[in-house]
Amino acid sequence: MTFFDLARRNVTRHWLRSVLAVVGIVIGVVAIASLGIMGNSIGLMFDDMVSDVGDTLIVSPAMGSGSDRLTDRQVDDIKRAVGSNQVIPFATTVDKITVGGASSGAMIYAIPASDIPSLLETESGGYPRDTGAGCLIGSQLAANSQENGLKLGARVRIGDETLRVVGVLKERGMGFDINPDYAIVVPYAWYSNHYNEKEYDQAIVKVRDVNDIDAVKESIDQRMNRREDTVNVMDTRGILESVFSAADSITVFLMGIGAVSLLVAGVSILNVMLMSVTERIKEIGVLRSIGTRRSEVMRMFIYEALFLGVAGALIGGVLSFGVGYVMTAVLVGNPDFLFNPASLLYIVFGMGFGVFTSVASGLYPAWKAAQLNPIQALRHE
Amino acid sequence: MPVISFDAVRKVYPLPAGDVVALDGVDLAIEEGEFVLIMGPSGSGKSTLLNIMGSLDVPTSGEVTIAEKRISRMDDDELTLLRRDHIGFIFQQFNLIPLLSVVENVEYPLILRGQQNGSRERAQEVLAAVEIAETHFSHKPNELSGGQQQRVAIARALVNDPDFLLCDEPTGNLDSKTGTAIMTLLDRMNREEGKTIVMVTHDPRMTDYADRTIRLVDGRVAE
Ligand SMILES: Nc1ncnc2c1ncn2[C@@H]1O[C@H](COP(=O)(O)OP(=O)(O)OP(=O)(O)O)[C@@H](O)[C@H]1O
Numbered sequence A: 001m002t003f004f005d006l007a008r009r010n011v012t013r014h015w016l017r018s019v020l021a022v023v024g025i026v027i028g029v030v031a032i033a034s035l036g037i038m039g040n041s042i043g044l045m046f047d048d049m050v051s052d053v054g055d056t057l058i059v060s061p062a063m064g065s066g067s068d069r070l071t072d073r074q075v076d077d078i079k080r081a082v083g084s085n086q087v088i089p090f091a092t093t094v095d096k097i098t099v100g101g102a103s104s105g106a107m108i109y110a111i112p113a114s115d116i117p118s119l120l121e122t123e124s125g126g127y128p129r130d131t132g133a134g135c136l137i138g139s140q141l142a143a144n145s146q147e148n149g150l151k152l153g154a155r156v157r158i159g160d161e162t163l164r165v166v167g168v169l170k171e172r173g174m175g176f177d178i179n180p181d182y183a184i185v186v187p188y189a190w191y192s193n194h195y196n197e198k199e200y201d202q203a204i205v206k207v208r209d210v211n212d213i214d215a216v217k218e219s220i221d222q223r224m225n226r227r228e229d230t231v232n233v234m235d236t237r238g239i240l241e242s243v244f245s246a247a248d249s250i251t252v253f254l255m256g257i258g259a260v261s262l263l264v265a266g267v268s269i270l271n272v273m274l275m276s277v278t279e280r281i282k283e284i285g286v287l288r289s290i291g292t293r294r295s296e297v298m299r300m301f302i303y304e305a306l307f308l309g310v311a312g313a314l315i316g317g318v319l320s321f322g323v324g325y326v327m328t329a330v331l332v333g334n335p336d337f338l339f340n341p342a343s344l345l346y347i348v349f350g351m352g353f354g355v356f357t358s359v360a361s362g363l364y365p366a367w368k369a370a371q372l373n374p375i376q377a378l379r380h381e
Numbered sequence B: 001m002p003v004i005s006f007d008a009v010r011k012v013y014p015l016p017a018g019d020v021v022a023l024d025g026v027d028l029a030i031e032e033g034e035f036v037l038i039m040g041p042s043g044s045g046k047s048t049l050l051n052i053m054g055s056l057d058v059p060t061s062g063e064v065t066i067a068e069k070r071i072s073r074m075d076d077d078e079l080t081l082l083r084r085d086h087i088g089f090i091f092q093q094f095n096l097i098p099l100l101s102v103v104e105n106v107e108y109p110l111i112l113r114g115q116q117n118g119s120r121e122r123a124q125e126v127l128a129a130v131e132i133a134e135t136h137f138s139h140k141p142n143e144l145s146g147g148q149q150q151r152v153a154i155a156r157a158l159v160n161d162p163d164f165l166l167c168d169e170p171t172g173n174l175d176s177k178t179g180t181a182i183m184t185l186l187d188r189m190n191r192e193e194g195k196t197i198v199m200v201t202h203d204p205r206m207t208d209y210a211d212r213t214i215r216l217v218d219g220r221v222a223e
């Protein structure tokens, strides 16, 4: 039996009131922790994307330049402008494809065969060659078309020609350059021959050193847009940054809401503790009269607040983990982000803040209890 | 050397309507082993006197010596420790701690003094001495009768082996039979253990138990 015991007993004596106070803390902790995890996950997603696609420039014909396609000469100009960095021009079209007896429309990407391996990874099979009639199919297209027999080794008719599926691509997700998951990828030579086309829609520039992005962009502009804009150069990092800075400020805002909810929880603890002090004035008088020091009375009430805070923080911590998991899995699409040290630190931070808020809210009531005059307290009914 | 001595003690409560003089120059001495009654009309200052003896309150002027310590320059902590280590209180309303069981109530003063070791055994021993049955040890105070609660309160006051007991109308909330039992118990503590007891009461029959009676009238000791 200690002051801690006394505090615990008083908390459990009024369990409903205590539970309500704890709920406030739980909400605050979960809000801060899960929103922090959210923000951190978005940051991690940004880093991932930048490392995936941040080295990419996309060159497309300038709007209003009279042409909506890139010529061979323009592609050569781009190659000269970017020096030793890789340029991958490509064309896209939509056509009817026939597999077995079934026909459907499909997106077709035409990429020079020699550039395909540096841009796309295969799940199974190999890569097509410029000279052969091979093609690749996107992961989702493959998954959705199994019953049609569209799989590795299948024959696909496009117009009056037949292509053989030589590889299935790995899932690539949303990209800024190309989105081949639902598409067919053919060698550019085949495309050029089949459709009698010599031009491209866009060109991807892979910049070897991310720090050179601006210089390479500038160099393309210098060479191709000196007199009039013939091409438009888009850098993915810039786009990502503007998207994510918006997400960042939303996160800060949400964390603020979390902090406010903890503040409200703090007020409710303050209220609960003041009630507890008021109800126990007589008891405090008894404790003081038989030799309990002010500091000990104070300690007893702070333990009470600590008790509520720790309970709230523990429950909140566990819930934050769950909510964080759902958020990273559903909203961000990668639950691994939850196990990032910074994410876990947000849970610890939320819990710490919950305990801190409770104890801080308990200080004033505890001080008030300690300051009571023992004689007046004893006389209190 | 007296256990308690008052030298020209005045206690004035300043109120907006004018000062209330609760004690007006009290001189007294309580010797070790005495059983002293304090009697007097309502408002004569008995409780005020007892509170000052118990270092719950301090005089406006004059000097009080308790357990050979002058209290005039003591701070709140020192007064509290004086209560904890030298004084046992027994109140009219029992004033047990509702959150604690009977035995824990008695154990509490020992724990305040950091005497965790053997505190439970000591508490049980004292409870047995005030004739509380073992079956009640784990009960909460409100599950006991008034007389039983007052016995537990007496056990709590005695457990630290204080220099003296202060009782403010300890039988005031009890029927006369139970009150007599409590008085018999206190009398035994005085005779057999040599406990010094100061008791405020309105009941003239209590003079049978006491060595002497101090009468207060209007905050003064009457002869
Ligand atoms: N805290 C206080 N503030 C103002 N006046 C007080 C205070 N405590 C006591 N008094 C006054 O001091 C005087 C003595 O009060 P005290 O309680 O000592 O009387 P008492 O002899 O114990 O009376 P009773 O027999 O009714 O208990 C009374 O006039 C009372 O009104």
Ligand SMILES: [Mg+2]
Pocket: B046, B047, B048
């Ligand atoms: Mg009185």
